[in-house]
Amino acid sequence: MIAFLLSRLTSALLVVFGVSVLVFLLIHAVPGDPVEVMLGETSQPADREELRRALGLDQPLPVQMAEYYRRLLDFDLGTSLYSRRPVAEILAERFPATLELAVAGLAVALLLALPLGVLAAMRRGTAWDNGAMMFSMLGVSIPNFLMGPLLILVFSLWLGWLPVSGRDGWGSLVLPAITLGTALAAILSRMIRATLLEALGEDYILTARAKGLPWYRVILRHALRNALLPVMTLLGLQLGALLAGTVITEIVFSWPGIGQLTIESIHRRDYPVVQACILLIAVSYVLVNALTDLAYGWLDPRVRLGGREGGER
C-alpha cells in the first residue's frame, strides 16, 4: 500500500511538473504583451521597460522559469499582472465556486444516470430502454453553450423559477449544474446500462434470484454494486474534467470559477494567474484520480493496490 502511494505520488509530481513546464513555455510563447495590458497603449517605452524590469519580465526565459519554481517551492504563486492582487487570493475566491459547480454537476449526473441506466438494463429492448438511451444521446449531442441558454430561456425567462446567471444562493446553482450534469449523465447511464446487463447475466445473480430475493435487492445488493466499479473509474476521470472543463458553463452562467478565470487570464496574458490555474487544475485532476484508485481497491477486495496478488491472477 505504501509502495503504491509513493509510486502514485511520484507520478503525480511528475505530471504536475510536466504540465507546469509546458504551460510556462506555451503562455510565454504566445504573442501579446502583459505590460501593454497593464499600462495601456498610450504608455511610453521607458515606462514599459521600467515595469518589465520591475516584474522580472526582462529576464531570459530560463531565469524567469527558475524564479517561478523557486517561489513555487515557497508556496508563492506570485501576483496577478492584471489586477496586481496575490494569485493565491484570487484562486481562493474562485476555486470554491468551481468545486461547488463540479460537485453539483456530478450529483445531477448521478441522479439522472443511475435510474436511467438501471431502467434501461432492466427493460432491455423495450420502449423504456429506447427512451432512456435516446435521452442519453440527446444529452451528449447538445453542447453546453446551447443547453445553457435553452435552460435559461425555459426556467428563467418563461417560467421565472430560477435566476438567469450569477452565483447568488442555491437557486443559481440549479441550471449550471443541470447543464454540466446532463452530458455526463448521458455517458454514465450508457455505461451503467452496459455493465449492469453484463452483471445481470452472471451466475451469482441467477443464484440470488433462485434464492427468492426481491428484484430490488438483487439489483442494489448484487448486480449494481459490481456494475458500478468501472463507473467509478469514469466518475473519477469526469470529476477531474469537471474541475478543469467547466469553462463554457461558467461563461454562459457568469459563474465566477476557475475556468472563466483561466480564459480571461489567457486573453490578458496574465502569466502568473494562467500558470496557477493550470497548476491547480492539474493537481485536482491527479488528486481525484489517485483517490479513485484508492476507492477502487476499497470497493473491490479482489483489487490489491500494488500487491503481488493482483499480478498473479
Place this chain on the structure above:
Amino acid sequence: MVTARGKRRGAGRPMSRMLGLLCLVAALLGCAADVPREDLRFGLAAMPVTLDPRHATDAASARIIRLLYQRLVEFDEHAMPVPGIADWETPEPTRYRFNLQSPRPRFSNGAELAAADVVASYESVLDERTGSAHRISLENVAAVRAVGDDVVEFLLHRPDPLFPGRLTIGIMPRQLLQAGQQFNRSPVGSGPFEFVAWPADGELRLRRRADGVDFAFLAVSDPTVRVLKVLRGEIDMIQNDLPPELVSWLREREEVRVSAGSGSNFAYLGFNLRDPLTGQPELRRAIAHAIDREALIRYVLGDTARPAGGILPPEHWAGLGDSGVPYDPDEARRLLASIGAQGARIVYKTSTDPVRLRLATAIQRQLAEIGIDVDLRSYDWGTFYGDIKAGNFQMYSLSWVGVKLPEIYRYAFHSTALPPLGANRGFFVDTVADRLIERAEAAISTPAQIEPLHSLQRRLLEALPYVPLWYEDHVFVARSDIRGYQIAADGNYDSLVMVRRVGAGDA
C-alpha cells in the same frame, strides 16, 4: 412476475414524489427571486480592473472611478476642458493656478478635500515608484504646490495650452496616500458614490452618497445572458457591448427601453505603408471608395453608428466635420486599374469578436466587388494586437476609444512616433503632416490650434494612412421602470447620480 411488476409500480411513487419536491423547490426559489429589490443593478461586460485612479487604463475602471472620485477638470460636450472641482487662471504660460470650489467637497470618510490632497495625488502619479500609466501625460509638470487650503499651482517646463485637459486624475486623501492605502480595492474619494464592498470578482457594490441608494455592478460577459438578466429583472441597466441583432430585438420588448446616443469611438481601417501594395495611395483610396459605409451601418450595425471622417468627431472643438471618402465603386475600379492592381490580394487582420468579424466579412465582400481579393484572418485579441503593434500586417481594423485631446495626432501619425515610440503603426511618414502637428502644438491657445489641426485632418484624408469608417453609438438598455439616465458621448456612467426606479403610475 406479477408481484415484481406490482413492486415496480410501487417503486415509481418515490420518483414522482421526488419530481414533485423538485418542482416545489424550484417554485420556492422562483418566489425568492421575485422579492422586490432595493438596490439598482448595472450589468457590465467586464469588471473594472482597479479602483485606483493612478493605475486605471481600461474603460470599465475609468467609468467607475469617475463615480468615486472628483477631478480638477472635466470636459464639455465639445471636449473643451471646463472646471471640475476647481476653476483656473494662467498668470504665466508655464504657471496654472487652480482655485478649489467653495465649499470644498468632502471625501467619503468625512474629511474635507484640500489643496494638499490635490498635491499629494499628483505627486504620487508623478513619482516613478508608483508606476502610474498616467505619468507620461504629466511629464511637462515641473512642480505642483499648495497655496493655502484652496489653491494649487502647477509649474510647467514649457507652455501647453492643453494642460488643464490633462488634469483628470481623481483626487485621493493625502493622509491615506501617505499611509499606503490600497485604493485599488478600498477606494476613498469625494465623488457622488462611495465604495461599499467588492465581495466577489464579478460584483462591485457602491452607494450613492446623496440618498444612500445602493448600486451593484455585476459582470456578465456573455451578451445574450446579460440581456436575459435585464428581461428577467435581475439587472436594471446595461450599456454597450451588445450585438446589433440583440439591440434590434430588445427595441420590440415591452419590459425594457432602449436608447442610443452619439459616441466618439472611432473605427478605422489601417494600412502598412511599407508594404508594396498597401503603400500605394491609389490602392488605399480605391478601398475607401469601395466600402459602402451607409449599408454596413444600416445592415450590420443596426443603425448604431455614424460615418466618420477622422479621429475627432464633428462636435469636438478641433473636429473637421468631414464625413470621409464617399462610396464610389466606379472610381475605385478606375483607381485600381490606374496602378494595375486588379485582382490584388490583401491580408486583412481582425480580432475574433463576432461583430468585428461580421463587419470584416462584409468589407471583404465589398472589396471583392471591385476586384480585390481579401484574405481575412481573425486572431484572439492578444495575438492580433501584438501583430498590429509589430507592424506585421497589410490591412487591419481597430477603434480609437476615449480620445479627447488632439495630441493623438502626434501619437498616431507623426514620423517620430513609429513603434515602439508611438502608435504610428502603419509607418506613415509625411513631412506636411509632421509640420502641421508641430504647428498645432506650438500654438499658444486652443483657438490658434484649430487651423493647423483642420489642415492636418484634410491632409490625412488625402494621404489616407487610415480609412475612416464610423463613430460607434452608445446603446443603453434599462428596465421600463428606470428613469434619469443620460448617455454620455464618451460612455461614462456619470448620470447614475440621477437614476431612480419609479413605481407603477409614476411618470
